[in-house]
Amino acid sequence: MNEPLAERIRPKTLEDYVSQSHLIGEHGALTHQIKKGIVPSLIFWGPPGTGKTTLANIIANESQRPFYTLSAISSGVKDVREVIEKAKQSGGLFTSKNPILFIDEIHRFSKSQQDSLLGAVEKGWVTLIGATTENPSFEVIPALLSRCQVYVLNPFDKEDLETLLHRAMTTDEVLKSKKIDLKETEALLRLSGGDGRKLLNIFELIVNSENDEAITITNDLVLNKVQKNTVLYDKTGEQHYDIISAFIKSIRGSDPNAAVYWLARMIEGGEDVKFIARRMVILASEDIGNANPTALVMANTTFQAVNTIGHPEARIILSQCATYLASSPKSNASYLAIKEAQKKVSETGDLSVPLAVRNAPTKLMKDLGYGTGYEYAHDHVDNFVDFEFLPEEITGTVFYQPGNNQRENALREFLKKRWKKKYGY
Numbered sequence: 343m344n345e346p347l348a349e350r351i352r353p354k355t356l357e358d359y360v361s362q363s364h365l366i367g368e369h370g371a372l373t374h375q376i377k378k379g380i381v382p383s384l385i386f387w388g389p390p391g392t393g394k395t396t397l398a399n400i401i402a403n404e405s406q407r408p409f410y411t412l413s414a415i416s417s418g419v420k421d422v423r424e425v426i427e428k429a430k431q432s433g434g435l436f437t438s439k440n441p442i443l444f445i446d447e448i449h450r451f452s453k454s455q456q457d458s459l460l461g462a463v464e465k466g467w468v469t470l471i472g473a474t475t476e477n478p479s480f481e482v483i484p485a486l487l488s489r490c491q492v493y494v495l496n497p498f499d500k501e502d503l504e505t506l507l508h509r510a511m512t513t514d515e516v517l518k519s520k521k522i523d524l525k526e527t528e529a530l531l532r533l534s535g536g537d538g539r540k541l542l543n544i545f546e547l548i549v550n551s552e553n554d555e556a557i558t559i560t561n562d563l564v565l566n567k568v569q570k571n572t573v574l575y576d577k578t579g580e581q582h583y584d585i586i587s588a589f590i591k592s593i594r595g596s597d598p599n600a601a602v603y604w605l606a607r608m609i610e611g612g613e614d615v616k617f618i619a620r621r622m623v624i625l626a627s628e629d630i631g632n633a634n635p636t637a638l639v640m641a642n643t644t645f646q647a648v649n650t651i652g653h654p655e656a657r658i659i660l661s662q663c664a665t666y667l668a669s670s671p672k673s674n675a676s677y678l679a680i681k682e683a684q685k686k687v688s689e690t691g692d693l694s695v696p697l698a699v700r701n702a703p704t705k706l707m708k709d710l711g712y713g714t715g716y717e718y719a720h721d722h723v724d725n726f727v728d729f730e731f732l733p734e735e736i737t738g739t740v741f742y743q744p745g746n747n748q749r750e751n752a753l754r755e756f757l758k759k760r761w762k763k764k765y766g767y
C-alpha cells in the first residue's frame with residue numbers, strides 16, 4: 343500500500359479528531375458553528391502536522407458542502423479563477439451550502455493570487471479556508487485577512503501523540519497485521535516535535551524497516567533508524583522548526599559558526615529568505631536589545647534588503663546579519679520588562695491613568711483636572727523632574743532591569759542618577 347500511514351488514518355469526523363479542544367472540544371470556538379454548518383471564511387494558523395487540512399475536510403463533510411482544494415505551491419491565478427467559477431455553479435449565493443475552497447499553504451500565494459480571491463469571498467461565492475504555518479499578519483494581505491477569522495492550532499501534546507500511535511496500531515489494516523510492542527515512546531515523541539504527521543511517518547518508517555512480524559519499538563531502535571534516514575531539510579515542515587530553532591539558539595549563544603551553518607542548511611533547502619530575516623529582526627530585539635541597539639537596525643535593514651535582492655545574493659546579506667548578531671553582546675532585559683509589565687496588567691486590571699498625565703484637548707477635560715499638575719521635563723535641569731507616571735496602586739514597581747553589559751551598565755547609571763530613590767537602581 344503506497345498511501346502514507348498519516349493519510350490512511352486521517353480522521354473523517356469531529357469525534358475522531360485528535361487535539362485542538364480549544365477549537366472543536368465541547369466548548370470549542372468552532373464546535374457549534376461546525377455542527378450548525380454555518381462557518382465563516384477562516385484561516386488555520388499552526389505548525390505542520392497539527393490537523394489543519396483534516397479539520398477543513400471535516401468541516402466540509404459535517405456541513406455537507408461542495409469542497410474544492412488548491413495548493414499554493416502549484417496553483418496560479420488561473421487555477422483560482424477556474425475553481426471559483428466551478429464553485430459558483432455548484433452552490434447557491436449566500437446560503438449555508440456555499441462551497442468551501444481550501445487553500446493549503448496560503449502564505450505562499452502572491453499578492454495578485456490573494457487578490458483574485460477577494461471577490462469570491464466578499465460576494466459569498468465560496469467560504470475560504472486557508473492553512474498556513476506562517477503568521478497571517480505578515481503573509482496574508484489585509485483586505486483578505488479582514489474577511490477571515492484566524493484560528494490558531496497548537497502542536498500536539500504527549501497525550502495527543504500517544505493517542506495517534508495507538509489509533510494507528512488498532513485501526514490501520516497494514517499495522518494490524520503485525521505484532522507491535524510499543525515498549526518506549528520517548529524518542530518517537532521527541533523527534534516528532536508535536537507534529538502528528540511527522541510522528542506517523544517516523545513510526546511507519548520504523549515498522550517497515552523491520553522484517554519480523556513481531557516488532558518491539560524502543561528508543562534505541564527509533565534513534566538508530568531515523569538517523570540513517572534523516573533528510574537534509576524539508577521546507578514544508580519536517581525539519582523547518584527544528585533548524586530555525588537551532589539557528590536562533592546559535593545566535594543567542596554567540597556562536598557565528600553554528601549560526602551560519604544552520605543558515606546554510608535553510609538556504610540549501612530553499613527556505614523563504616523573508617522568514618529567516620524576520621526571525622532575526624525578532625531576535626535582535628528579544629536577545630540583544632539595548633546591549634547593542636544597532637542590531638535591530640541591522641536586522642530590519644536586512645529584512646528590507648532581502649525583499650529587494652532575492653536569491654541567490656540574499657544569502658550574503660543574511661550571512662552578514664547572522665554573524666553580526668551572533669557576535670553582538672546579548673541582553674533580554676527589554677523582553678523581560680514587557681513580560682513583567684503584561685503580567686502586572688493582567689493582575690491589576692485597568693488601573694486609572696493619573697490625572698496629571700492625561701491628555702486634555704478640550705476645555706471640559708481641563709476643567710475636570712486632566713493634565714493638572716503635570717511638570718514638563720524640558721523646563722527643568724537636565725531635562726528631568728521626579729514625577730509620578732504610574733498609577734498610584736503600582737507606584738515604584740520596577741519592570742526594566744538593565745542587563746550586565748557595557749551599554750546597559752551605562753543606562754543603569756543614567757537611571758540611578760534620576761530614579762534611585764523611587765526604583766532603587
